[in-house]
Amino acid sequence: MDFNVSVEELQTRFTNLKKKYAQLQREKFSLDISRGKPCAEQLDIAMPLLTTINGYEFDKPDYRNYGFMDGIPELKKVFADVFQVSPDNVFLGGCSSLNLMYDVLSKAWCFGVLGGTPWCKLPKVKFICPVPGYDRHFSILEQFGIEMISVPMKDDGPDMDLIEDLVxxxxxxxxxxxxxxxxxxxxxxxxxxxxxxxxxxxTAAVDFRIFWDNAYCVHALYPDAPALANIFTIPDAVVDRVYMFASTSKITFSSGGTCCMVTSDKNYASLKKMFSIQTINFDKINQLEHALFLKDASNVAAIMEKHAQILRPKFEAVLSVFEQGFAGNKYVSWTKPKGGYFITLTVMNGTAKKVVEMCKRVGLTLTDAGATHPLHIDDLDSTIRIAPSYATLEDIIQACKVLVTVVDFAICEQLLS
Ligand SMILES: Cc1ncc(COP(=O)(O)O)c(C=O)c1O
Known part of the structure; x- marks a missing residue:
């Protein structure tokens, strides 16, 4: 809808949109595009994983017993192949990379990084947060009382001029x-x-660390999706700067998969020592099942193509409804990702909260407005995260049509006020 019209025309449209919204209220939907969860069909792809272990000869080493705190070599090899790093730098965790990130940050907080002052003993600790970003990262930082400095995300990553200046x-x-x-x-x-x-x-801080959450490392929807440079092979890189995390939550089973951290020799040795006090080992049976199922990088790519076949139509449905519904609407824009789990819809400033609330009232659940920003404060009140993976194709189309109506409603209302 083009909103470049007279006030009278705007009023007529608003009246129609009110009627449309009243109709949506009567229809009583139950739609949810709020969280990036794989759908059942995707989870089915990994079901053979559960039988890979049948008849496996637990000889030597016997993974049913204690040991191998930092993971089994078979699975380290698979992740090393995917990330083009040495298996010696691949630390295997439990079933959640978020848990691993939390643990690594806690260790820096309590014990310091490579002999540095524990962060809890400093007068303040600050982290840079590219926005919009992942709500659970912000929640971790908030829990530790770490000050979050928002840095805007551009089309090719966070604003580096700002970041270089800050650090x-x-x-x-x-x-x-x-x-x-x-x-x-x-x-x-x-x-x-x-x-x-x-x-x-x-960086002014020698213990500055990048938490490189590579959650969607192999989650391309299209063969021409942009690749990511290997941060571990950049010439002149600061050697101990990066903790990279990844998991199979969106490859095999969510929170029932396995995860890893890749980091430098020194970071690895230091963290391994600390983790050895925390646990005897993580679930090696699960690690073995994953090694047998995933096999190597090229098999992982084949598995991910099966996911892409399910996800592509859902992403394309969102884009298609937005293209039609928002044609000519200068107040709205959206991203067109080539992979991952999300699309960001940017609506007219000052209307995102209103849109999410109005959608909720007609039975459409969206990620809370503000969740994409530290402390849930989206100053512009304009960012809405769309997660198309879990719902059925029909529900996604329906949800996006409802969303278009509500976004138009909010724009009309704001323009008239
Ligand atoms: C960016 C990002 N990191 C981490 C996670 C959670 O990963 P895991 O299931 O391995 O804890 C998610 C889940 O949505 C995510 O989007």
Missing amino acids: ANDIYVKGIFCVPRFSNPTGIVFSDEVVRRLATMK
């Missing part, structure tokens, strides 16, 4: 959370130049 001059800026490939929620991929600048920039 160079403040010893309390200790880290950054990034989702570098198919970012949550915009779906953008960090350019080679952004990766290079992050890996090599000068």
